[in-house]
Each structure stands twice: as structure tokens, then as C-alpha cells.
Amino acid sequence: MHLAGRAAVANDTLVDRLTADRSRARHNRHNLDVFSSIAALFAQNLHLLLDLARVDDELRRAESLAREGSVRSAVACVDLALDLAHSIRRDRNDTLRRVLDVWAVSRHLKTPKANGRELLHAFDDVKDHLPDRTTDMSYLILRQLLLPLDEWFERLRSVRNHYADAHGVPVRNDSLNWAAYGAHE
Known part of the structure; x- marks a missing residue:
């Protein structure tokens, strides 16, 4: 996690430089916005790693507190x-959402259906990559969408509720809905 923390700091420095450059630029500001949006994607990925480490720390702390009998803590x-x-x-x-707002300025987003027609992806014989197949740019977060966090969340919440209920602490009934994004939320 130390490496992710260092990378996050370096990424923040890059964003600061891009922001400063944008304020001085007369032309091609959109290009700098695109670079900033890519840096935002990197930052979000790095923060995901750091936050998952925090989750792990909290669960270790919970285990220790449970052993000590500090149920509510x-x-x-x-x-x-x-x-x-x-x-x-x-x-x-x-x-x-922020990335899509920036990219929508210069990228013509594909529409799954329009005027009674459906998008037909024509495979070529040279390449076949995911961005060609998606209409909503979800490929930008695909690796995160593939993480089994809904299952993890439900299992952890179930264990938490069983322990809490056995000790007179209220249960929680929320769900994560990890795969929901954009129009799918």
C-alpha cells in the first residue's frame, strides 16, 4: 500500500500541473481536460486500493475488539x-461521470438503439477490443465491476448481523449494488 500511496501523491502532483497548464493555455484546453480525466481515473483506482487496505484494517480491528468483548466497538x-x-x-x-462529461465533448458516444435501429458491432480481422463493443464506456471501470464485492458485502453484512443480533445490537439491511453505475444506478 505504500507504493499506492506514493503513486497517489505523484498523481496529485500531475493533476496540479495539468490544472496550472490549463489556466495558462489559450488553445487545446480540452486536451488538458482529457489528460486530467485520465489522471482522475488513475487517482480513483489508487484510492480504491488504499480504501480496501483501510477496510482490511477495520476488519482486523473489529476482530481484536470482539476478542476483548467490546461488542459495540x-x-x-x-x-x-x-x-x-x-x-x-x-x-x-x-x-x-466526470470522465464521461469531459470525453463527450470530443467523442461521439455510441447509442445502443436510435431511430428504430440497433448498434451492430462489425468485427474486423485485425483487432477486437472491448471499447469497440461497449456503448456506455463501462470498459473504463470494467476491472472494478468484475470484483466480487457484492458477494463479499453480503457475506460480511450477514456475519455482522448475526454477531450484532446475538449481542443486542441493531442489524443493518443495506446492500452494495457494486455493479450499478451511470444509468444503471
């Missing part, structure tokens, strides 16, 4: 871990 740590998962999802979705 242990449950609070698990709740913080679950809340961090929600925060990671919100951050990912907010970042994607």
Missing part, C-alpha cells in the same frame, strides 16, 4: 468497513 468497525465499500462505489461512479 467491533460492530462499529465492521460498519465502517461496509460504509467504506459504499464510499468506494460512489467515488468510482462520480469519477466515471
Whole structure:
């Protein structure tokens, strides 16, 4: 995680430089906006890693507190871990929305259906890559969407609720809905 932290600092420096350059630029500001949006995607990925490390820390703390008999504190740590998962999802979705706003200026987004016609992807014999197949640019966050965080969240919440209920602490009934983004939220 040390490396992710250092990379996040370097990425922040890059964003600061891009912002300064944009304020001085007379032309091609959109190019700098695109570079900044790419840096935002990197930042979000780095923060995901750092936040997952925080989740791990909270769960370790919860385990230790449960062993000591500090029920409410242990449950609070698990709740913080679950809340961090929600925060990671919100951050990912907010970042994607900002990126799409920037890229929509110069990229013609594909529409799955328009005027009674459906998008037909024509494969070529040289390349076949995911961005060609998606209409909503979800390929930018695909690796995150593939993480089994909904299953993890449900299992952790179930264990948390079982422990909490056994000790007279209120249960929680939220879900993560990890794969929801953009129009799919």
C-alpha cells in the first residue's frame, strides 16, 4: 500500500500541473481536460486500493475488539468497513461521470438503439477490443465491476448481523449494488 500511496501523491502532483497548464493555455484546453480525466481515473483506482487496505484494517480491528468483548466497538468497525465499500462505489461512479462529461465533448458516444435501429458491432480481422463493443464506456471501470464485492458485502453484512443480533445490537439491511453505475444506478 505504500507504493499506492506514493503513486497517489505523484498523481496529485500531475493533476496540479495539468490544472496550472490549463489556466495558462489559450488553445487545446480540452486536451488538458482529457489528460486530467485520465489522471482522475488513475487517482480513483489508487484510492480504491488504499480504501480496501483501510477496510482490511477495520476488519482486523473489529476482530481484536470482539476478542476483548467490546461488542459495540467491533460492530462499529465492521460498519465502517461496509460504509467504506459504499464510499468506494460512489467515488468510482462520480469519477466515471466526470470522465464521461469531459470525453463527450470530443467523442461521439455510441447509442445502443436510435431511430428504430440497433448498434451492430462489425468485427474486423485485425483487432477486437472491448471499447469497440461497449456503448456506455463501462470498459473504463470494467476491472472494478468484475470484483466480487457484492458477494463479499453480503457475506460480511450477514456475519455482522448475526454477531450484532446475538449481542443486542441493531442489524443493518443495506446492500452494495457494486455493479450499478451511470444509468444503471
